[in-house]
Amino acid sequence: SQQGEEDPQALSIQEGENATMNCSYKTSINNLQWYRQNSGRGLVHLILIRSNEREKHSGRLRVTLDTSKKSSSLLITASRAADTASYFCATDAVPNNNDMRFGAGTRLTVKP
């Protein structure tokens, strides 16, 4: 069953702007991951954040995690047209730290 829910479902911005996508989940987690999917392709791992972490950075990506609100956000700074893709969060569920469940994703369009 689905664990994460992303919002917005779709986001359209201009190149150079920042894009923020949110993920909410229902049950306590050990870890949360963000993945990217270009149209018609497989998913690519972006970043992992553990339940005891609040923020992580990777290049232009910034991920935050608020376990009290059961939510995470993915920020892409200085977006580029090549960032156009769908972005998914995936979570496990305490106590099981094996099976990951993906949310429905946010479709990001970056206009040149």
Place this chain on the structure above:
Amino acid sequence: DAMVIQNPRYQVTQFGKPVTLSCSQTLNHNVMYWYQQKSSQAPKLLFHYYDKDFNNEADTPDNFQSRRPNTSFCFLDIRSPGLGDAAMYLCATSGSGTSTDTQYFGPGTRLTVL
């Protein structure tokens, strides 16, 4: 380069005609997953293998079966495809299968059912 390969990329089958999708990996990972993804939806886990141990999701229809003859290969068999089975099928691998582990995805096979 080490990778996850799926063949074919596009598969067309007829209603009720069995079809097999294949996945191979050069990563030597223990875990292989099969996901079904319909348009604008989340990838839905169908089942996974941890080595030779098969783990079926509770809501995966019996129509879907899988085989893993060796570490490198995993197959998805759809015994009697229905129109509702038209989707992208994604294969993924991971080393340990834990939620700290990255899943590596293949490019997917898009299945059309006529």
